[in-house]
Amino acid sequence: MRIGLDFDRVLFDTDSFDEYYKDHVKGLHHVEDPAPVKYGVYDPDMHAELCGIPKERIWKVFEHDLSQFLYDDIDLLDRLDHELIIVTRGHDKFQRSKVKASGIADKVQKVFVVQEEAKDSIDIDLLVDDSSEELERIDIPGIMIERPEEGLEKVLEKVKKFEA
Secondary structure, X not given: OEEEEOOEOXXXXXXXXXXXXXXXXXXXXXXXXXXXXXXXXXXXXXXXXXXXXXXXXXXXXXXXXXXXXXXXXXXXXXXXXXXXXXXXXXXXXXXXXXXXXHXXXXXXXXXXXXXXXXXXXXXXXEEEEOOHHHHHHOOOOEEEOOOOOOOHHHHHHHHHHHHO
């Protein structure tokens, strides 16, 4: 079975990372109007532009180890004897940079970044996500996970039921 795993708020504590990101990129601040969004996803280059800072400053944050933002139960993924694929929505370079800097890429076979299409446009049999909207858009089984209340143990239990 090919299991698709969302990255943000499933494997990676995005809310804590967002605080770190704002604290470690000098001059970066919250911008609402216009929002730094392009094609429906956060655009870090646009954010830098709107804040009047060099774009390179944003990308430097990914030169650091971001593994501290992976949830503590990530090692449970090793118990899944299936092909694991990260299917994340967002700005391609930004998402891939987070995945790489977190070190999670070693635990999965592939990483896909989608923007407009449904996450099951990638050839997966099951999707684990924190967004009910994402799960409603797909035509395959899904597992909703709400961090930090729920962990990957829930995913292991549900996968066993799908296998039965």
